Every structure is written in structure tokens, then in C-alpha cells.
Amino acid sequence: MDKKKGIVVLALVFVLVLGGAGILYERLGQKVDPDLLATQAAQETEATEISPPTVQTTEPKKNLAPDFTVYDLEGKEVRLSDFFGKPIILNFWASWCGPCQMEMPDFNEKYLEMGEEVQFLIINMTDGSRETVETAAAFITEQGYSFPVFYDTDMEAAAAYSVYSLPTTYFVDDEGNLIARATGAISGDTLQRGIDMIMSGD
Numbered sequence: 001m002d003k004k005k006g007i008v009v010l011a012l013v014f015v016l017v018l019g020g021a022g023i024l025y026e027r028l029g030q031k032v033d034p035d036l037l038a039t040q041a042a043q044e045t046e047a048t049e050i051s052p053p054t055v056q057t058t059e060p061k062k063n064l065a066p067d068f069t070v071y072d073l074e075g076k077e078v079r080l081s082d083f084f085g086k087p088i089i090l091n092f093w094a095s096w097c098g099p100c101q102m103e104m105p106d107f108n109e110k111y112l113e114m115g116e117e118v119q120f121l122i123i124n125m126t127d128g129s130r131e132t133v134e135t136a137a138a139f140i141t142e143q144g145y146s147f148p149v150f151y152d153t154d155m156e157a158a159a160a161y162s163v164y165s166l167p168t169t170y171f172v173d174d175e176g177n178l179i180a181r182a183t184g185a186i187s188g189d190t191l192q193r194g195i196d197m198i199m200s201g202d
Contacts, residue, residue, distance in 0.1 A: 100166055
């Protein structure tokens, strides 16, 4: 009888351990899921909250997007603030970045569809060694992408947005406020959700 009780107890412990591991796996998986948008308000509490970043339905606190200077293919200076007055998508990428390559077709498709309504700033992390203007421009030409590409040769934009992993995407409303961020490759659906947030003013 005691042997049967011991087996039952062991079975219950095993089930509890498996259940706990499943919950932990699910929470950790959500934490690193790149297909979630973190609103600006969520970013500010990210360090103290355990819950994963999600799209919030309440009005997030608005913070002005840091300005920066990047360059077009001809070397002309372009500032982020030049585009305030229109919703902006900032996407940081490099040609050697696999996840960047995965999401680019969706970005190009959305640019062709909404490029008149939303300003796309596709910012290349141009460090001059691993990535140069020439290698990045050649990649864009080979792939046939139409969205506007700018080159962060001074790494000013990357520093302003603390970009340490690629790709990273920011969604900025027409008043120049940071609304949401996504780290990692995002799907076309998530890209559209971000666009909806900056188009509606949420």
C-alpha cells in the first residue's frame, strides 16, 4: 500500500514539475518573441515588470523621438525631424543580418502600398567594415527593394536609439512621438499593427 502511495506521489510531483516547466517555457518564449510590439509606456517599465511586452489598449505616455542625422546614397544629410508631420517607421538593419532579410519583403510590400501615407526610414547600420554603403546598396539593388534606405555612417541613429540587435523597428506618430518598438524580425501582420497604432494616434 505504501509503495502504491509513493508511486502516486511521485507521479503527482512529476506532473507538477512538467506543468511548471511548461508555464515557464511559455512565459520565457513570450518574453523573447520578436513578433510582439512594446509600447513606449511598456518600455519604461520593462526593467521592473516580469510580464512580457504587449500592445496596450490604453493611451501610452508619449515621448518625442530622438532626432539624428543619416545620409542618403548620394551622401546628402537627412534628419529624422525632417519627416515629422507624417507617421514614420524606423527600421535598423544590415545586409549580413538574416532576420533583417526575412522581414524586408513585408516592409517593401507595405512601402509600395502605403508609402504616400507613412514615411519609411530604412536605416542601414553602416560601420564601414562589416557593412559599407557599397555592400548595403548592392544588396538593396539585387533584391529590387523600393523603400528609401539611409546610411548611419556616423552611428548617430544607432546611438540615439540604443540599437544593439538587428533588426529593430520603431513606430513614430505624426507628431514625432515614439509609440512602439519591436526587436527582432516581425511579420507583415505585426508591421501592419504598428502602422495602425501610428495612423490612429493610439
